[in-house]
Amino acid sequence: MKTFGDNKLKAFTLSYDDGVTQDIRLIELLNKYGLKCTFNLNSGFLGQKGILDRWGKRISHYKIHPEDVKYVYDGHEVAVHTVNHPVLPELPDEDVVREVEEDRIALSEIVGYEVVGMAYPSVGIGYDTRVPELIRTRTGVKYVRSVEDTDSFDPQEDLYRFRPNVYNLLEMDRMFELGKKFVELKADRPQIFYCWGHAYEMDFEKDFWVKLEEFFEMMAGRDDIFYGTNKEVLL
Secondary structure, X not given: OOOEOOOEOEEEEEEEEOOEOHHHHHXXXXXXXXXXXXXXXXXXHOOOOOEEEEOOEEEEOOEOOHHHHHHHOOOOEXXXXXXXXXXXXXXXXXXXXXXXXXXXXXXXXXXXXXXXXXXXXXXXXXXXXXHHHHHHHHOOOOOOEOOOOOOOOOOOOOOOOEOOOEEOOOOHHHHHHHHHHHHHOOOOOOEEEEEEEOHHHHHOOOOHHHHHHHHHHHHOOOOOEEEOOHHXXXX
């Protein structure tokens, strides 16, 4: 039977996309509570400045500078999000492979270790029947997170269409419900609780950062839970 860390049956992991400067504040919270996260970056956008206008609000969407990536994400995991965040199902095979593998290689050079994880750049599901097989057979990526939720904590066999449990921005109530369920779970087999999001989304409302810290505090410090990056938990 697969276990996590020091033979624990429960594991909690997170991932956040896009490599934005709000990740710095997020990492401060993660480190405060001893949590681990995987950050999915677009190497083609590193250092770029931008503003997002959503729901009538304008928020910063500045990307971490490439020279700062290794320092900012130290202690966590950096993973692929493609070079330019395209809609992968719309690309020919060679372009899918190039977007993934060039990002993986560039990020590996920046952080100084081999990058093996990924999250699909999402417009809709982010993949079709062809894309996961291309990534599995023609790149060095060993797992890919999708955006399709599941209520199950059971480990998944298909790591190239890995389904997380909850998207923290639009499902905060569900995130707390699942978190409470996971914390109280008396596991008799391996169980994984996986949350994902974008750190810039926490700026949409003044209390989002407060709620996120409350969630981290609830999840942290449990003797029966292993806290790891996606790679440490899934592989």
